[in-house]
Amino acid sequence: DTEVTQTPKHLVMGMTNKKSLKCEQHMGHRAMYWYKQKAKKPPELMFVYSYEKLSINESVPSRFSPECPNSSLLNLHLHALQPEDSALYLCASSHRTGGSNEKLFFGSGTQLSVL
Amino acid sequence: GQQVMQIPQYQHVQEGEDFTTYCNSSTTLSNIQWYKQRPGGHPVFLIQLVKSGEVKKQKRLTFQFGEAKKNSSLHITATQTTDVGTYFCAGPDAGANNLFFGTGTRLTVIP
Numbered sequence: 001d002t003e004v005t006q007t008p009k010h011l012v013m014g015m016t017n018k019k020s021l022k023c024e025q026h027m028g029h030r031a032m033y034w035y036k037q038k039a040k041k042p043p044e045l046m047f048v049y050s051y052e053k054l055s056i057n058e059s060v061p062s063r064f065s066p067e068c069p070n071s072s073l074l075n076l077h078l079h080a081l082q083p084e085d086s087a088l089y090l091c092a093s094s095h096r097t098g099g100s101n102e103k104l105f106f107g108s109g110t111q112l113s114v115l
Numbered sequence: 116g117q118q119v120m121q122i123p124q125y126q127h128v129q130e131g132e133d134f135t136t137y138c139n140s141s142t143t144l145s146n147i148q149w150y151k152q153r154p155g156g157h158p159v160f161l162i163q164l165v166k167s168g169e170v171k172k173q174k175r176l177t178f179q180f181g182e183a184k185k186n187s188s189l190h191i192t193a194t195q196t197t198d199v200g201t202y203f204c205a206g207p208d209a210g211a212n213n214l215f216f217g218t219g220t221r222l223t224v225i226p
Contacts, residue, residue: 042203042216043158056213090157100207100214101146101165106157 003027004107006091012113015081021110023074023091031097032074033104034066035090043090049074050097081114088112119206119217127223134191136220138204145207147180147187148214153200158216161189161202194224 004025013019023032031050035043048056049068057066063085065077074091088109094102119140128134138147146165150158162171164180164187171178177190191198201219208215 040221042219045208045213045215048213058213101163102214103148103160103163104150104158104214106159108157 004091004093004105006107006110008110009108010111012115014115018079021076021089023107024072025093026072027093029093029095030071031094032068033092034076035092037088037090083114086112086114119204119215121204121217121220123220125221127225128194130196130224130226131193134194134222136189136202138187138217140185140206143184148205149178149189150203150205151200158203196224196226198222199224
């Protein structure tokens with residue numbers, strides 16, 4: 001049971017589409033993350049927001065655009081994706097600053113397929 | 116970036132047998148975390164180890180952090196079908212303040 005809620009659970013989009021993934025947590029956490037996970041691989045960090053400011057961008061292509069409207073919400077805007085971007089996109093949160101010693105709470109993920 | 120390797124990559128065990136996965140880092144880690152991801156699920160935090168030589172137990176699960184803080188292990192005693200999933204260790208990325216996941220060990224338990 002997760003307290004990090006992600007929508008939608010599944011998404012199929014074409015390469016010319018624009019879509020958004022949404023993530024919400026009400027645990028009072030101040031750090032939120034986007035991870036990408038390909039099948040049978042570990043999660044790979046994409047972005048970290050700490051106190052609503054982007055603190056880490058792991059050289060992610062500009063077709064992925066994160067947004068943190070407030071400390072409870074995190075969005076990932078998608079535009080002109082490629083088929084190789086198909087993956088499970090996981091949102092996570094942690095208590096404070098997004099440091100490496102903080103426990104991560106993951107959402108159930110959005111399974112994205114790009115056609 | 117950080118390279119955290121786990122072995123084995125896959126493990127099939129008969130229910131009731133023990134299971135161990137090992138996590139090895141090329142650099143000293145300030146802490147290490149373990150996560151479990153069930154098939155079709157998301158990673159769930161199991162434990163964090165911080166001290167050199169630390170050992171922590173959770174029921175049938177025993178976690179160890181090496182003396183040099185470069186390796187860790189997870190041992191499951193008398194596996195059950197509910198233990199099925201992929202176990203990831205995660206540690207700080209070298210030179211960065213974010214968590215880096217190891218390659219994972221996928222456990223299958225045969226009833």
